[in-house]
Amino acid sequence: MLSAFLFVAGALAARVHPHQFDSSAYAAEDVIERDFAIIGGGAAGTYAAINLADQNKTFTVVEVTDRLGGNTRTFRDEATGASIDIGVQLHEDIPIVRDFFKRLNSPLAPFQPSDFGNPKYYDFDKKVALPNHTRPNIEGDYVAVLNKYPFLDDLNNLPNNVPKDLLLTWPEFAKKQKLSPASAEAGLLWPATPGNPLDTTALAIFNDGNHVELAEYSGAAVRSATHYNSQIYDNALAELKEHVLLKSSIIAAQRGSSCKDGVRLVANTPSGKKLIKAKQLIIAMPPVLDNTKYFALDQKEHSILSKLSGKHYYAGVMNNTGLEAGVAYTNVGENTPYHVAGLPGVVEIAGAATPGYFFYWYNSVDPQTQEEIEEVTRNTIKWLQSESGVEAVEPTFQDFADYSPLHLSPPTRDIANGWYGKMKGLQGHRNTWYISALFVAGSTQIWNNTRNILPDIIHAAQS
Ligand SMILES: Cc1cc2nc3c(=O)[nH]c(=O)nc-3n(C[C@H](O)[C@H](O)[C@H](O)COP(=O)(O)OP(=O)(O)OC[C@H]3O[C@@H](n4cnc5c(N)ncnc54)[C@H](O)[C@@H]3O)c2cc1C
Ligand SMILES: *[C@@H]1O[C@H](CO)[C@@H](O)[C@H](O)[C@H]1NC(C)=O
Ligand SMILES: *[C@@H]1O[C@H](CO)[C@@H](O)[C@H](O)[C@H]1NC(C)=O
Ligand SMILES: *[C@@H]1O[C@H](CO)[C@@H](O)[C@H](O)[C@H]1NC(C)=O
Numbered sequence: 001m002l003s004a005f006l007f008v009a010g011a012l013a014a015r016v017h018p019h020q021f022d023s024s025a026y027a028a029e030d031v032i033e034r035d036f037a038i039i040g041g042g043a044a045g046t047y048a049a050i051n052l053a054d055q056n057k058t059f060t061v062v063e064v065t066d067r068l069g070g071n072t073r074t075f076r077d078e079a080t081g082a083s084i085d086i087g088v089q090l091h092e093d094i095p096i097v098r099d100f101f102k103r104l105n106s107p108l109a110p111f112q113p114s115d116f117g118n119p120k121y122y123d124f125d126k127k128v129a130l131p132n133h134t135r136p137n138i139e140g141d142y143v144a145v146l147n148k149y150p151f152l153d154d155l156n157n158l159p160n161n162v163p164k165d166l167l168l169t170w171p172e173f174a175k176k177q178k179l180s181p182a183s184a185e186a187g188l189l190w191p192a193t194p195g196n197p198l199d200t201t202a203l204a205i206f207n208d209g210n211h212v213e214l215a216e217y218s219g220a221a222v223r224s225a226t227h228y229n230s231q232i233y234d235n236a237l238a239e240l241k242e243h244v245l246l247k248s249s250i251i252a253a254q255r256g257s258s259c260k261d262g263v264r265l266v267a268n269t270p271s272g273k274k275l276i277k278a279k280q281l282i283i284a285m286p287p288v289l290d291n292t293k294y295f296a297l298d299q300k301e302h303s304i305l306s307k308l309s310g311k312h313y314y315a316g317v318m319n320n321t322g323l324e325a326g327v328a329y330t331n332v333g334e335n336t337p338y339h340v341a342g343l344p345g346v347v348e349i350a351g352a353a354t355p356g357y358f359f360y361w362y363n364s365v366d367p368q369t370q371e372e373i374e375e376v377t378r379n380t381i382k383w384l385q386s387e388s389g390v391e392a393v394e395p396t397f398q399d400f401a402d403y404s405p406l407h408l409s410p411p412t413r414d415i416a417n418g419w420y421g422k423m424k425g426l427q428g429h430r431n432t433w434y435i436s437a438l439f440v441a442g443s444t445q446i447w448n449n450t451r452n453i454l455p456d457i458i459h460a461a462q463s
């Protein structure tokens with residue numbers, strides 16, 4: 001009876017997952033055997049792929065979109081010659097950055113403050129111009145905190161006993177530590193920071209606005225010479241394309257607990273299902289549950305990864321705005337704490353290097369649709385047109401990007417309970433490694449950390 005029951009149950013299970021991890025269930029060309037499987041082809045995944053290629057390792061990259069680059073996005077229009085970076089803008093001017101751009105034949109140029117546009121301030125919610133507003137700069141007391149807590153640059157180094165003050169919200173921290181008004185306000189002005197700044201922990205602010213960011217802002221920054229920061233990723237794709245599965249994602253996984261077991265992944269691709277057999281798995285997508293639930297997480301992994309969530313941030317490009325070239329129309333709260341801009345709303349509308357084009361950044365606590373975002377942005381542009389006394393032309397929206405989930409983090413109480421140490425402890429667990437943004441926010445540091453951990457990943461594949 002019991003054995004008959006087990007047999008039936010087994011047969012049912014087999015029918016649900018019919019030999020999906022067996023090579024024999026696939027045509028030969030649908031079985032991909034490699035040293036490494038890299039899931040996600042943004043900053044981390046592409047850097048890993050190029051470095052593995054240069055070490056003669058085999059890999060396959062599984063990327064859900066139709067391109068490499070992730071949050072690095074350039075709107076390009078061959079007809080008009082437009083090239084506009086709407087995501088990543090700049091990198092620190094250090095060897096790892098120069099070497100990566102050189103490796104991928106993409107020329108660099110020094111980043112100039114004017115690349116961000118000449119700021120003009122408005123309260124977009126209250127619809128008032130603030131011609132006399134100025135933005136403060138970080139002062140020495142901010143830098144002193146960073147120097148006191150050097151682990152803030154990279155949360156891989158966060159002690160399990162996290163200093164309690166760092167888990168306060170920014171306003172609480174600024175008051176308690178008696179930060180100067182300039183530092184308190186400027187700490188909330190790092191570019192492209194999603195979510196409600198007044199709810200953000202001091203830990204997150206300093207992790208983003210860290211020594212690397214300070215170095216970039218003190219002038220040691222570079223960008224693509226042709227305002228085409230995605231060129232490195234386009235060139236990487238051209239070089240690696242036979243090892244990249246675009247518009248693809250993993251739908252099932254089997255991961256062994258010892259190195260010799262390796263991993264088996266089922267990928268849904270435009271040319272059907274593929275079986276990927278790899279020695280080690282490199283997670284280079286945001287490891288939120290929406291993405292990782294297909295990887296048959298064990299209890300330990302689930303208890304750690306299920307805590308993660310990201311925030312919402314959006315961008316787009318338009319022309320025919322009637323707005324003044326070279327200006328960054330910037331949203332500021334006239335009477336809000338630290339002059340934070342209203343949410344949800346347009347963060348800024350910045351004149352691009354290509355004349356006639358502007359790009360915007362948009363922040364919202366809750367997810368919004370492209371339609372909602374473009375409507376708010378269009379209304380903001382119309383108001384700016386009337387405010388500036390220019391012709392009321394109809395803006396044309398040319399591109400849209402959703403960067404969610406951005407700035408992943410567990411809840412503050414989990415950080416207090418040593419979440420970052422536990423996350424770090426998952427490296428290599430069940431032949432799986434995590435290299436995407438978690439411990440650091442910026443792509444310069446993503447590349448550096450990926451370079452630092454690759455020897456361990458390669459070593460695991462050899463054992
Ligand atoms: C507007 C904006 C401006 C920024 N400016 C800068 C800057 O000037 N300088 C800087 O250093 N950093 C900047 N950053 C931060 C930078 O973008 C990140 O550091 C970097 O992108 C993180 O790299 P990543 O590989 O972790 O993630 P991403 O680059 O986002 O790559 C993740 C990849 O995983 C893919 N993916 C997601 N889900 C799946 C799935 N289920 N299966 C397969 N693939 C999947 C995504 O499509 C994406 O290609 C900016 C970010 C934003 C949003
Ligand atoms: C990779 O292979 C090439 C060509 O066979 C060889 O020249 C190079 O030295 C190898 N690189 C490494 C790191 O093994
Ligand atoms: C800006 O400053 C100038 C000069 O101090 C002053 O005349 C003007 O009224 C101010 N404008 C606003 C909107 O506050
Ligand atoms: C806006 O861009 C489109 C092409 O994307 C072009 O046809 C149009 O002329 C541009 N409009 C202006 C005002 O530059």
Ligand SMILES: *[C@@H]1O[C@H](CO)[C@@H](O)[C@H](O)[C@H]1NC(C)=O
Binds near residue numbers: 212449452
């Ligand atoms: C790169 O990593 C090394 C080793 O951990 C570290 O000392 C250095 O500060 C990092 N540099 C950057 C820019 O992150």
